[in-house]
Amino acid sequence: MRRLVFPALLAWVALAAGAVLWSGWQLWGVATDNRAIRSLAGGSDVALREAADPRAAHARALFLALRDRPQEAEALLPALAAAPPGLRSEYHYAIGNARMRMGFERIERNRIDEATALVNLAKASYRETLRARPGNFDAKVNLDLAMRLVRDMPREGQDGDEDPETRPRRLWTDLPGLPRGAP
Amino acid sequence: MKWLALVLLPFPALAQQVENPRPYGWWLGDELVQRIRIKGQVDPSSLPRPRAVDYWLDLRDVARRDLPGGTELTLRWQNFYSALEPRERQVPASAIRLVDGTALELPGFRYVTSPIRPILAPSTSDQLQPDPPFHLIDPMPAGLRLLVSAVALVAGALALAWQQGWFPFHRRPARPFTRTARAVARLPEPQARRALHRAFDQSFGRVLIGAELDRFLANAPQFAPLAERLRGFFAASDAAFFGLGSGPAQDIPQLARDLAAIERGRR
Incomplete structure (x- = not known):
């Protein structure tokens, strides 16, 4: 017992020193990420550090999405893999909004095919948004808007009751378009 | 059936x-x-x-x-x-x-x-809901963790110094051998001998003479491994102080260091 006190105190001090170093490093990381987020919100692009917080990756994605660069924003998805669902939801939502803006801009220039492709991509992003957080109402409204621009069509040969799992696999890709009346 | x-x-x-x-x-x-x-x-x-x-x-x-x-x-x-x-x-x-x-x-x-949305709501770009906001990271949890671990480090370092009789506690009365071990390293033999005797007195609570060494060891059994050397030390002191000639030469600083190590639980 008498001899245990000294090693126990040494171990305590070593552990506490490790904890100080680790939490100091964490605090430094938070400060760096916050500086990056402020700079991105202020409109100047910065590179993120290796182990950046998901909120920093979200800020960079938002920065890119606001400048109509959704493809680069999509490349940041791995950095948000561990993020809470709310943050991932907002990330997909920002990309969907960027694609919708680009789609509207193509509609104004009367390039309907490009606009259709962009709106379809936006719909996929909004679906991801709602998959991450079903209660994201902004995404519900925007997805509804996108759906009215380009309706989801039932696939050919599918009457709704039939489950794709039980159907033979489709070996040929779909030919585009052929709406059959149903929504 | x-x-x-x-x-x-x-x-x-x-x-x-x-x-x-x-x-x-x-x-x-x-x-x-x-x-x-x-x-x-x-x-x-x-x-x-x-x-x-x-x-x-x-x-x-x-x-x-x-x-x-x-x-x-x-x-x-x-x-x-x-x-x-x-x-x-x-x-x-x-x-x-x-x-x-x-x-x-x-x-x-x-x-x-x-x-x-209403059926007649226009599908135009101004109907889009706004983009999400930027989120800053709250530095409070990380700062709190740093504070707690720093307090733990300071408390641990102070406890270690107190237990070992290191710097702010180097005059701690409950560590007489540790103090003496530091002092006798620079003293000539007769003064070192006296200083170590004072440390024994302090550790025992009253003046310790050679005849009471067994009582001292019974009170503080952690010093028992050094019993032979302590007996030799007390015998030599009797010889030096009471004029019965001089005993064999002894390494008093080493003895003080060993006593100090046991006192601080290092041995």
Whole structure:
């Protein structure tokens, strides 16, 4: 017992020193990420550090999405893999909004095919948004808007009751378009 | 009796309790949770796979929980039907199997989904809901962690210094041998001898003479391994102080260091 006190105190001090170093490093990381987020919100692009917080990756994605660069924003998805669902939801939502803006801009220039492709991509992003957080109402409204621009069509040969799992696999890709009346 | 067994065989198929989501009031993107309790063990490989069941319906997740005498399945569906008017949809049933081979059908259900925007609302870019905000990271938790670990480090370092009689506590009365071990390193033999005797007196609580050494060792048994050297030290002191000639030369600083190490639990 008498001899245990000294090693126990040494171990305590070593552990506490490790904890100080680790939490100091964490605090430094938070400060760096916050500086990056402020700079991105202020409109100047910065590179993120290796182990950046998901909120920093979200800020960079938002920065890119606001400048109509959704493809680069999509490349940041791995950095948000561990993020809470709310943050991932907002990330997909920002990309969907960027694609919708680009789609509207193509509609104004009367390039309907490009606009259709962009709106379809936006719909996929909004679906991801709602998959991450079903209660994201902004995404519900925007997805509804996108759906009215380009309706989801039932696939050919599918009457709704039939489950794709039980159907033979489709070996040929779909030919585009052929709406059959149903929504 | 055989026919009775045949009649009873499909019975587990009926023994299921279904808790369907409410049939009205669903919007685009809402999650519908269906709970089904089944008597018997479900074959996990026969459960429906989470997937896009239809262009307007996703099966998000299928969770299985064993209950006493049965299984509870939780199916999470997600509605992606963009309705222009309130519209009833039919979720399809799915076939599963029990481990004993009985075929079973998980029932589907109906729900009404409604449009979230007015039918006449224009589909223009100004109708888009705004982009999400930027989120700063709250530095409070990390700062608090740093503060707590710094306090723990300071407390640990102080406790260690106190226990070892190091810097702010280097004059601590309860560590007489530690103090003396530092002092005698620079003293000539007679003064070192006296200093070490004073340390013994302090440790014992009163003046310690050679005859009482056994009592001292009984009080502080941790010093017992040094008993022989202590006896030699006291004998030599008697010789030096009371004029019975001089005993053999002794390494007093070393003896003081050993006593100090034991005193601080280092040995």
